[in-house]
Amino acid sequence: MGKLHLLMKKEEIDDQKLNNEKLVVVFDVLLATSTITAALAFGAKEVIPVMNGEEAIQYTEEHIGNEYLLIGEYEGTTIDGFLSPNPSNLKEIVSDQSIVLSTTNGTVALKKSQNAKRIYAASILNAQAVSNHLCKSYNDESIILVCSGSSGHFNMEDFYGAGYFIDCLFNESLNLALSDAAKSAYYFYLGEKDKSNEILSQSRVGRMLTHLGFEKEINFVSSKSVYDVVPIFEGGKSVVNRNKSQNTIR
Numbered sequence: 001m002g003k004l005h006l007l008m009k010k011e012e013i014d015d016q017k018l019n020n021e022k023l024v025v026v027f028d029v030l031l032a033t034s035t036i037t038a039a040l041a042f043g044a045k046e047v048i049p050v051m052n053g054e055e056a057i058q059y060t061e062e063h064i065g066n067e068y069l070l071i072g073e074y075e076g077t078t079i080d081g082f083l084s085p086n087p088s089n090l091k092e093i094v095s096d097q098s099i100v101l102s103t104t105n106g107t108v109a110l111k112k113s114q115n116a117k118r119i120y121a122a123s124i125l126n127a128q129a130v131s132n133h134l135c136k137s138y139n140d141e142s143i144i145l146v147c148s149g150s151s152g153h154f155n156m157e158d159f160y161g162a163g164y165f166i167d168c169l170f171n172e173s174l175n176l177a178l179s180d181a182a183k184s185a186y187y188f189y190l191g192e193k194d195k196s197n198e199i200l201s202q203s204r205v206g207r208m209l210t211h212l213g214f215e216k217e218i219n220f221v222s223s224k225s226v227y228d229v230v231p232i233f234e235g236g237k238s239v240v241n242r243n244k245s246q247n248t249i250r
Contacts, residue, residue: 002174003142006162006181009149010109018115023134023141025120025165026113026233028148029157030205031085032106033231034123034221035071036239038087041125041227043095046238049107053079056102069094072102075151076208088220098238105148114236117141121231121239124161124196128225129243131168138174145182156203160196163189164224197222 007013018024027033036047050056053072056079060068071090072082083093085103101107106121113119118137122130134143145165147158163185169176178186192199200206200222201215209218230243 002138002140002176003179004145004166004169004176004182005142005179006145006147006185008147008154008159008181009152010105010112010146011149011152013109013112013146015112015115018113020117021141022116023118023120023143024113024116024146025122025130025134025143026106026109026146026148027122027158027161027165028103028106028109029123029161029221030155030200030203030209031087031217031221032101032103032148033121034125035085035087035090035101035103036106036121036231037123037126037227037229039090039094039099040231040239040241041229042091045096045098046240047099047101047231048238049110049233050100050102051108051111053082053102056082056100059100066098069097069099071099074102074104076104076205076212086214086217088217105150109146109148110233110239111236113146114233116144119233121233122161122165124164124222124224126225126227126229126231127161127165127168129228129230131165131172133230133243135169135172135174143176145185150205155205157200157206159185160189160192160199163187164193164196167193168225196224
């Protein structure tokens with residue numbers, strides 16, 4: 001029986017323990033992994049996650065001759081010279097584009113996980129598609145769900161997203177032994193499964209986004225499994241969609 005673990009925040013990632021026997025699924029529901037999901041669903045070629053804005057600029061300078069969209073935020077504020085990472089605003093601008101994405105938490109979690117066998121970017125928007133892909137290729141590896149959190153703090157929305165993902169895995173009939181943290185996320189989700197918008201809206205980051213006028217982003221990213229997108233972080237470089245149909249599930 002495979003094992004499933006859950007980390008409450010990106011600071012708990014121990015990259016020295018990640019290897020070819022570990023699968024990592026990263027959640028940053030508000031907003032990085034939702035942004036990645038939406039961008040790939042809207043036709044972006046790839047999303048290149050970086051640690052911060054400075055690394056994003058350095059990446060583009062090292063790859064002169066290629067065209068990139070710079071998208072990013074730090075502590076909820078769009079970085080100067082970058083486009084906003086709000087996912088619902090990307091539809092008209094990302095098709096066939098390579099994106100360099102910098103966020104406070106989610107892209108950092110992806111970069112810190114790069115020693116694992118495979119790294120998925122998951123959100124409420126694509127949990128079903130990612131769980132289906134993982135189950136089809138599963139070979140008894142340990143699965144680690146990473147809730148990115150927010151600057152060292154636990155985030156309720158990532159915990160809820162991880163619980164929903166566990167429910168999707170069980171619906172795929174994958175037999176797993178859950179850690180106590182993973183069980184807690186699963187039971188939390190089961191108790192609040194019909195309240196995704198409310199959970200996201202009432203979280204600390206959700207309240208901040210609402211205060212900043214981004215309530216429609218919360219409504220957008222709280223929709224369950226509407227995108228048949230499987231974002232995989234490959235070679236420590238870029239996140240690409242490994243389900244090329246790019247159709248909505250419903």
